[in-house]
Amino acid sequence: xxxxxxxxxxxxxxxxxxxxxxxxxxxxxxxxxxxxxxxxxxxxxxxxxxxxxxxxxxxxxxxxxxxxxxxxxxxxxxxxxxxxxxxxxxxxxxxxxxxxxxxxxxxxxxxxxxxxxxxxxxxxxxxxxxxxxxxxxxxxxxxxxxxxxxxxxxxxxxx
Amino acid sequence: xxxxxxxxxxxxxxxxxxxxxxxxxxxxxxxxxxxxxxxxxxxxxxxxxxxxxxxxxxxxxxxxxxxxxxxxxxxxxxxxxxxxxxxxxxxxxxxxxxxxxxxxxxxxxxxxxxxxxxxxxxxxxxxxxxxxxxxxxxxxxxxxxxxxxxxxxxxxxxxxxxxxxxxxxxxxxxxxxxxxxxxxxxxxxxxxxxxxxxxxxxxxxxxxxxxxxxxxxxxxxxxxxxxxxxxxxxxxxxxxxxxxxxxxxxxxxxxxxxxxxxxxxxxxxxxxxxxxxxxxxxxxxxxxxxxxxxxxxxxxxxxxxxxxxxxxxxxxxxxxxxxxxxxxxxxxxxxxxxxxxxxxxxxxxxxxxxxxxxxxxxxxxxxxxxxxxxxxxxxxxxxxxxxxxxxxxxxxxxxxxxxxxxxxxxxxxxxxxxxxxxxxxxxxxxxxxxxxxxxxxxxxxxxxxxxxxxxxxxxxxxxxxxxxxxxxxxxxxxxxxxxxxxxxxxxxxxxxxxxxxxxxxxxxxxxxxxxxxxxxxx
Ligand SMILES: Cc1cc2nc3c(=O)[nH]c(=O)nc-3n(C[C@H](O)[C@H](O)[C@H](O)COP(=O)(O)O)c2cc1C
Ligand code: SF4
Ligand code: FES
Ligand code: FES
Numbered sequence: 001x002x003x004x005x006x007x008x009x010x011x012x013x014x015x016x017x018x019x020x021x022x023x024x025x026x027x028x029x030x031x032x033x034x035x036x037x038x039x040x041x042x043x044x045x046x047x048x049x050x051x052x053x054x055x056x057x058x059x060x061x062x063x064x065x066x067x068x069x070x071x072x073x074x075x076x077x078x079x080x081x082x083x084x085x086x087x088x089x090x091x092x093x094x095x096x097x098x099x100x101x102x103x104x105x106x107x108x109x110x111x112x113x114x115x116x117x118x119x120x121x122x123x124x125x126x127x128x129x130x131x132x133x134x135x136x137x138x139x140x141x142x143x144x145x146x147x148x149x150x151x152x153x154x155x156x157x158x159x
Numbered sequence: 160x161x162x163x164x165x166x167x168x169x170x171x172x173x174x175x176x177x178x179x180x181x182x183x184x185x186x187x188x189x190x191x192x193x194x195x196x197x198x199x200x201x202x203x204x205x206x207x208x209x210x211x212x213x214x215x216x217x218x219x220x221x222x223x224x225x226x227x228x229x230x231x232x233x234x235x236x237x238x239x240x241x242x243x244x245x246x247x248x249x250x251x252x253x254x255x256x257x258x259x260x261x262x263x264x265x266x267x268x269x270x271x272x273x274x275x276x277x278x279x280x281x282x283x284x285x286x287x288x289x290x291x292x293x294x295x296x297x298x299x300x301x302x303x304x305x306x307x308x309x310x311x312x313x314x315x316x317x318x319x320x321x322x323x324x325x326x327x328x329x330x331x332x333x334x335x336x337x338x339x340x341x342x343x344x345x346x347x348x349x350x351x352x353x354x355x356x357x358x359x360x361x362x363x364x365x366x367x368x369x370x371x372x373x374x375x376x377x378x379x380x381x382x383x384x385x386x387x388x389x390x391x392x393x394x395x396x397x398x399x400x401x402x403x404x405x406x407x408x409x410x411x412x413x414x415x416x417x418x419x420x421x422x423x424x425x426x427x428x429x430x431x432x433x434x435x436x437x438x439x440x441x442x443x444x445x446x447x448x449x450x451x452x453x454x455x456x457x458x459x460x461x462x463x464x465x466x467x468x469x470x471x472x473x474x475x476x477x478x479x480x481x482x483x484x485x486x487x488x489x490x491x492x493x494x495x496x497x498x499x500x501x502x503x504x505x506x507x508x509x510x511x512x513x514x515x516x517x518x519x520x521x522x523x524x525x526x527x528x529x530x531x532x533x534x535x536x537x538x539x540x541x542x543x544x545x546x547x548x549x550x551x552x553x554x555x556x557x558x559x560x561x562x563x564x565x566x567x568x569x570x571x572x573x574x575x576x577x578x579x580x581x582x583x584x585x586x587x588x589x590x591x592x593x594x595x596x597x598x599x600x601x602x603x604x605x606x607x608x609x610x611x612x613x614x615x616x617x618x619x620x621x622x623x624x625x626x627x628x629x630x631x632x633x634x635x636x637x638x639x640x641x642x643x644x645x646x647x648x649x650x651x652x653x654x655x656x657x658x659x660x661x662x663x664x665x666x667x668x669x670x671x672x673x674x675x676x677x678x679x680x681x
Binding site for chain 1: 175177178179205210213249250346347348349350351352353354380386387389390391423425426427428429430431442443444445446447448449463504505506507509511512514535544547548580581582583589594595598601602657
């Protein structure tokens, strides 16, 4: 079987991630996190390499990777914006905030803007429930979202 | 030569404070210090939990600490001009933080240091009573530690309220070559952030509690499973574990004793159901986060099939003070079978939102109206949801319910992880009931039909109700569905989703009546 050069590279980088973690107890989730950090998503080719290294079937690794909301099948946009849609944020108007953000970015939840600038996702609680409604932009937390904050976020992801 | 005395400025690094601009305040402060040539140390403390005052900046003065807040980056220059470093007057001055009513009214046992100390300074931790509990524990027999925790009356703070000491006893009594302590830091419930605050603001207290649990049960390895939505907590916990290892608090000889104990931090992957203990264990093992049937109990066959203590962050973080001050000291707080203190998290549409630690027994009305100060919007309170997405909605008529496990159960509710979401009179309870079903459908692990399929059916039926289609039949169908879910689900995700749904229907029937306006709008 001849591997595509791209696949060879993915395999090599995946193997490097695995080598730092395979001695952990229960290494699969840490490895999947590591792979996602390395590539921005979990490539199909990586699953095969992981399965081999951990002595699991490909189906098992696939089953785990697809169970969790965090692991991406495709790369995200340059930015990832998560809007909290859970109850405490609902009580402070997260629905209306989401509608405004969707309109401003021209995308819905689980979508990436055509220029690849941003991926929009719902999240169910960020632990910022006393500063609702809240959001997370690339790991940066934002509370008490209002029109001004939305404008700033939109400007930031378009930059 | 006398050491240089630095002034100390506290600017929280807690993610709630960061979400309100604390990072910008810290940058602006550092810049002002540099420009004015003032030698001062900035400590990134945790939060004291009064989020309506965050970012709350504190300075150490000769008369004690002085607080200012909520501070915006643009206020920093003015604060320096007003001489805030020595407690100068300013419109944001709050005086002694301990005298702020929201803080003064609390009984801080578990959160004694949170917001006060430098979270990753072990010296600071010890200077404020840290490690006193562990020092006592290493000199005790395991069974005596277990007895003390049992006698304190501590019950699991993760939701189910199971007595912590009894769980530990089972693990102690089960012989095995390896045992584990697993800390459940998945904190997925909306309106809860107590675990996050401890991990970011006083991580050593959790490390100390887990280490005591290890010594008490014969476990040598601990895992903290933190949800991925909490990157700041993950970073602080990793740093604290590193510090604790270097200092010999963790490792082959805990505090120089013959006990070995080490901790590893693990990160979840965005699944609410992984907060359920057996699902969490599967996840740690690298499997799909599917719920396991019990028995076997995790205490007998848990992580990798070994005896495992699995406890919530707050349960474990409450252990050091119980070991230090004694079972009776802790037990003297509270009411009925709910002993000790509980960190109540007041969230949503509320004026004074934040974390309020107090003995069990305060009424819901006192919490919402007096401590919380009513809604942030200024409109009347319509409903409060207690206990997260699986908790019931309470109307004002039930505001006399005391905060106690049994009292809430009597009124078809639960205190869960002690989060409260306040809603004003614009809330639509039908919409809230629908969301409860939707959330269950999104997060179901898929093992039971009533949970996986029932929740989706529930959404559809509530949609029909909203559209005014056969309202009586639809209502009966939802009730029926809730019964099936309640009795036919393996875990509380499917089993408790009926709480928010049925409480909304029972207490707010007007929102479920066919409204001509609603039909017209759709
Ligand atoms: C769907 C579901 C989610 C849960 N989420 C959490 C959680 O995020 N944190 C937690 O400590 N317990 C959670 N629990 C409760 C745990 O199953 C378990 O009771 C708890 O970790 C035991 O620790 P404790 O006795 O110290 O409370 C959840 C339960 C269910 C059914
Ligand atoms: S009730 Fe739902 S989440 Fe719980 S085990 Fe059954 S399917 Fe899984
Ligand atoms: S509900 Fe939105 S941050 Fe908790
Ligand atoms: S597995 Fe079928 S109902 Fe639970």
